[in-house]
Amino acid sequence: MLEGTKINTPSQVSSIFDIAKDTVLFLVLSCYYILESLFWTLVPNVLRPMKSLNGDIILITGGGGGVGRQLAIKLARLGAKVVLWDINKEALKKTCSALRDEGYEVYSYVVDLADRTAVYSTAQKVKIEVGKVDILINNAGIVFGETFLDLNDAAIETTYKVNIISHYWTVKAFLPDMISSGKGHIVTVGSVAGLLGTYRCTDYSATKFATVGFHESLFTELRAHGHNTIHATLVCPYYINTGMFDGVTPRLMPMLEPDYVAETMIDSIRKNEVNCIMPGSVRYLLPLKCLLPAKMCWDLMHRVMKGPQSMMELKKKPAVV
Structure with a gap:
């Protein structure tokens, strides 16, 4: 359709001038961005402008236990209307009971995130029964803790379906309404294991690396198309004591x-x-992976941090067939 369209290419001189102009502007703005970042890093949260979540509908996948449960409780206390998705029916009941005992309204749905049809149909139920989702927190995750050759095919596929592929279905389900209303926030929960390959996590680390790429690409698309009021946050925590x-x-x-x-x-x-990396000190160590020789990085990981050795004690999860 566009094959016959004549494209006016800029002259070489004009192109060089544009590159120089944009580079100078970038350098000037970079100084501002760095100073702004330093300023807000030093300012305590109590003195920072923080958006209100009161009245927002917030959906949390994996909301039955662990971090999801804590998010649900804390967000409800901030006045948000919480929607919880989890495959564990009993865990959902406990979290919902705790919230209702405090007098908060909560909605819960038993959902298998590995099932695309179930995700889409449940998303439609949420829209009808609760309303437009303002903040989507893709928190659900799974790990089997096997070395590569011990991982069965079903476990690998399940890890991918839950940890990353489900993000496509949930975001596809709720992002269009966010764009229509001009308000929304997509939270992608990755992991430090998605920034640094981890022993006994060839499936888990790979899916968490994928969440980083997913977040960065989605953020780029939103900004490129002018959807500046739709925010995207990537969360990469260190090991969490959830079991x-x-x-x-x-x-x-x-x-x-x-x-x-x-x-x-x-x-x-x-x-x-x-971006949100926890603890904050980790963000200063990660660049070493690219700056130091590979053998030096391995020795740091193996000899000083004892990363592989610590993961050898990970308790195995039930096999998937």
Whole structure:
């Protein structure tokens, strides 16, 4: 259709001038961005402008336990209308009961995120029974903790379906309404294991690496098309003490507690941050992976941090067939 359209290409001189102009503008803006970032890093949260979540409809996948449960409780206390999705019916009941005992309204749905049809049909129910989702938190995750050759095919497929492929279905279900209303927030829960390959996690780490790419590409598309009021936040926490990594004994840093992770996530959402890495010190170590020689990185991981050794104690999860 466009094959016969004549495209006016800029002259070489004009092109060089445009590149120079854009580069100078970028450098000037970069100084502002760095100073702005330093300023807000030093300012306590109590003095920062934080968006209100009062009245917002917030959907949390994997909301029955762990970090999802803590998010639900804390968000409800901030006045949000909480919608919980989980495959674990009993866990959902406990979380909903705790919220209702405090007098909060909560909606829950038993959903298998590995089932695309179930995700779409349940999303439609939410729209009818609750309303437009303002914030989507893709929190659900699964890990089997097997070395590559011990992972069966069903476990690999389940990990991918739950940890990343389901994000496509949930975001496709709720993003159009966010764009129509001009308000929305997509929260993608990744992991530090999605920034640094982890022993006994060839499936888990790969899916969490994929969440990083998913977030960055989605963020790029939203900004490129002018949807600046639709925010996207990537959350990459270290090991969390929820039972998912039961048995792991990190050498240099203790596991994070679900309460701390949920609180930090909510602060990040309210500040419309693009990236949230926990603990913050990890973000300063990650560049070493690219800057240092590969053998040096391995020795740091194996000899000093004892990463593989600590993961050897991970308790295996029930096999999937």
